[in-house]
Amino acid sequence: MNKNTVLSLAPHVLKRMEYSLDTFYLLNLENDEMWTGNYSSYLIIDKLNGKDNIGTVIRNLAEKFEDFSYEELYNSAKTIFQELLDKNFIVSD
């Protein structure tokens, strides 16, 4: 995985954001696994559309969040992406 990798949700994975709990759920209907994150992870994962590569996704986010640099966001997101790839919640195209 690098900045040119294009990611998308795996087939049969649903996303659900519960704002008042600040909990983001990914539900894998294929293997019945559930992954939870927070609102920040929702903002990142929601942008994985199978078209834009990771670099573009993070750059777009960095423009909205002036408190964090592109590299800071990329390093945080990379850890999440790797975990979700390992657990089959997202796939690289």
Next chain:
Amino acid sequence: MLKKQYIQSAFELLIGESKKTFLGEKSSCMQKYKNSLPVGFCHDYPNTVSLKVTADCNLRCKHCYYSGEPTLYNPQDDFSTEDIFELIDFLVDDFNILTLTLTGGEPFLREDFINIVAHAKEKNLPLVIQTNGTILTEKDIKNLSEILYPKTDVIHISLEGANKNAHDSIRGKGTFDKAIESIKLLKKYSLPVQINSTLTSVSAPNLENLFELCDSLNVNRLSISKFHVCHENHKYLDVILEDTIYCAHKILEKMKKYPHIFAKTKIVDIYDFLKLDEGRKILDEYLDKHPKKIHEETCLSCHNHNKLVISAKGDVFLCSTYESEDTTLGNLHESDFYEIWERRLSNPYFQKRNLSTVKCKDCKYITLCGAGCLASAYKEYGDINMAPAECPYFKEYLRRLNE
């Protein structure tokens, strides 16, 4: 005179329901998600939506809530294909809903219905399709088999009991055979089917035979619910309490005989037992033995804001039982969806309710009914903090208060 054994069986059916989940659901990610939510959690956005894709229907069933006003079957105001696609995209991408029910009218009357199903499945949305099963063609079913995901999707076919004459007397001549034929075709293509039925005066005499019918058709999901009279013409379909209890007893026997058929029943409620001396004794004995805990399975979908109903002409409701001008949150052709959704907080029927402040908070049975339906309470007393109209115990209490 009702035998105690029958009332006991009916109560077993009521209490047993609280432990029920559909096949495999207990360990599913959906169930993990539901279990992770705090008790009484109120959703910011609904997680399940029922969308009536058309008001049109090929049948004129005697018990249909449209039957009082035939003009309601008019498909003139139905959503366009593009509107429905846009709506599904919004529900998935913005509201993050987890289940969509496509219903009608009769959804298969829409020529674009398979395309609608395909669009929802492109979004991986778990689907429930509700149909009367009379106009499905093998081509439709073959197409569905290529689109649907059997693990999460299901097709509901309505039958008015297991008896052909009973079914046809409500839905029209020949409709039972057509529905059965559709079920056989759906099973031929390995699609998951659920038979939905209601307890009415017509279906009651042979209702329990649905288990044999399901078994013979290789259908392992069955849902039986109580019929709610909502029109003067429907009154002949109402079932007296004694017959309801006896039916519950017979259904429980069949549930034990056919454990592989997953039957979800909602034909008795706590209020039925409060109307009977023996019923109250059974409730008291149960409460003596079990720790007090609010019965979580009580329908509070409007209270928890987890469900939304959208009519074919775009009216939005929080509850399918109370669809009327004063309960609608707005119309999608006139207002933005977010604006409509926010109106739930000002609609008198569906305010958030705190169980510690309801008028019946000290009733010993509240642990079993959870204070019941808000909309019913509002409709009867003009206050969601009262007990629902169905509660005889609260009516007794009010009478004593006025004496």
